[in-house]
Amino acid sequence: MPAPLKQPSAEDSTISLAQALVQVASVTPLDSRDLPLAQASLDIAASAAAKSGAKVTQLDFSGGHAKWDYAVNNIFLEWNFGTPEKHICYIGHLDVVPPGDQAKWSTDPFSGKIENGYLYGRGVTDMKGSVAAFITAIEDQIESLKNTNVKISMILTTDEEWAAVNGSKKVLEWMQARGEKVDAFIVGEPSSQDELGSHIKIGRRGSLVGTLTAKGVQGHAAYQELFENPNRALALASTILNSLSFSDGNENFPNTNFETIAFKSGDFNASAIVPGEAQMLWNLRFTPQYDPDSLEKLIKDALANPPEWAKQHPDYHLLKNIEVKANKDTASVPYYSAPGGLASSAQDAVKSVLGTAAKLDGSGGTTDGRFAAQAFPMAEIIELGLPERGGIPEQGKGDDYLSRGGMHQVDERASIRDLVSLRKIFGETVKNYSAGQQKDPKVKNAKPGTTSHKPG
Numbered sequence: 001m002p003a004p005l006k007q008p009s010a011e012d013s014t015i016s017l018a019q020a021l022v023q024v025a026s027v028t029p030l031d032s033r034d035l036p037l038a039q040a041s042l043d044i045a046a047s048a049a050a051k052s053g054a055k056v057t058q059l060d061f062s063g064g065h066a067k068w069d070y071a072v073n074n075i076f077l078e079w080n081f082g083t084p085e086k087h088i089c090y091i092g093h094l095d096v097v098p099p100g101d102q103a104k105w106s107t108d109p110f111s112g113k114i115e116n117g118y119l120y121g122r123g124v125t126d127m128k129g130s131v132a133a134f135i136t137a138i139e140d141q142i143e144s145l146k147n148t149n150v151k152i153s154m155i156l157t158t159d160e161e162w163a164a165v166n167g168s169k170k171v172l173e174w175m176q177a178r179g180e181k182v183d184a185f186i187v188g189e190p191s192s193q194d195e196l197g198s199h200i201k202i203g204r205r206g207s208l209v210g211t212l213t214a215k216g217v218q219g220h221a222a223y224q225e226l227f228e229n230p231n232r233a234l235a236l237a238s239t240i241l242n243s244l245s246f247s248d249g250n251e252n253f254p255n256t257n258f259e260t261i262a263f264k265s266g267d268f269n270a271s272a273i274v275p276g277e278a279q280m281l282w283n284l285r286f287t288p289q290y291d292p293d294s295l296e297k298l299i300k301d302a303l304a305n306p307p308e309w310a311k312q313h314p315d316y317h318l319l320k321n322i323e324v325k326a327n328k329d330t331a332s333v334p335y336y337s338a339p340g341g342l343a344s345s346a347q348d349a350v351k352s353v354l355g356t357a358a359k360l361d362g363s364g365g366t367t368d369g370r371f372a373a374q375a376f377p378m379a380e381i382i383e384l385g386l387p388e389r390g391g392i393p394e395q396g397k398g399d400d401y402l403s404r405g406g407m408h409q410v411d412e413r414a415s416i417r418d419l420v421s422l423r424k425i426f427g428e429t430v431k432n433y434s435a436g437q438q439k440d441p442k443v444k445n446a447k448p449g450t451t452s453h454k455p456g
Helices: 013-022 034-051 124-140 168-177 228-241 292-303 316-319 340-354 371-373 416-434
Strands: 056-063 072-081 086-095 118-120 150-157 184-187 199-201 206-215 257-265 277-288 324-326 359-361 378-384 413-415
Touching: 013 034, 013 118, 013 124, 013 416, 034 056, 034 072, 034 124, 034 150, 034 340, 056 168, 072 168, 086 124, 086 371, 086 416, 118 124, 118 416, 124 150, 124 413, 124 416, 150 168, 168 199, 168 371, 184 228, 184 340, 184 416, 199 340, 206 228, 206 292, 206 316, 228 257, 228 277, 228 292, 228 316, 228 324, 277 292, 292 324, 316 324, 340 416, 371 378, 413 416
Parallel strands: 086 150, 086 184, 184 378, 199 359
Antiparallel strands: 056 072, 072 150, 118 413, 199 378, 206 277, 206 324, 257 277
């Protein structure tokens, strides 16, 4: 077992950098007025990285999508040691989701307050704390890396939380165009639920969003002959689709799942009027066994050829009035990266720093790892970061657990001990992989024989 880690101070380099980043209200710049704060967060990270010799390249992109064409600021950081034979790239983001109702926070969402062993603030878990940990990890390892032949780089974007059109995807394309060869990617997203290092991601499910629109005839609720209620068709369709069962998961991926997200219909201030149209928003999280085209067909087939119980339903005949739309142009594709030397290095680092074993899996939401898989299909990808729930222990958790403190929640926080431990894990991972100590992967929980990043 490693020696217990002392409680870090606010002056620790990782803590002070994470705090400085959190204190910038860098919400995704959908509005051009938010660009200065987005750039300010990048400037803080660039300045910290430059202290250890990083070369900084500013990369700003806009356009590229009919709807989400807003300008996005990005930076590319690179450290070169010896004559690089390996290239490890960290992918991170400094944009954050809005804090929501600030009155529900116990402190200013961008105060960066340190209290009771936690650093508070929107984005500290997702994922400014991880960015700070990686930059300071490289600074820690400068002397050991001088004896290697490795290139280490970082992609930092300010658009991951929204459309991600002009963020990491564009930077990766820029890297391709300049002839970069990348052997391994570390995506710094939250990768475990409760405890740091319990999980390392080697893939993620995809996400497909779409709508069902039911057409009807508006009319007075008391006169059935004068209306055709679209809500009835939509309710049946929702029940049919929510009853879909998938068994495509494995030891790395949960099964595909369909979820109803929102309904839009009628007017609560006009209680006697049946609306002429109703709409439902849906989301599918899917494994590499599916792609957006096959899922769109699956939904249409499920409504055109429903199970027998639905055919006996009095509203079955109304299903013909439903239009299915899948937003395939913004779908996030799944990816799976067969674990190799990088995953093994990370597992060994977790064991060395924390004394625990890290499981490899592909659960959770979509990340920019999918863009890395598409741009560099031969590179190994892992995702490793802070706990999703803010490092709040489940045992003796109190009232905060699951209700506040986690990523995207009120009072988002990260344990300062976890922040420093993550720096050590990143440092050990990079050092081991760079030194070529992991030629024979010692990994667990991998799906044998799978090497493709592409959906099957």
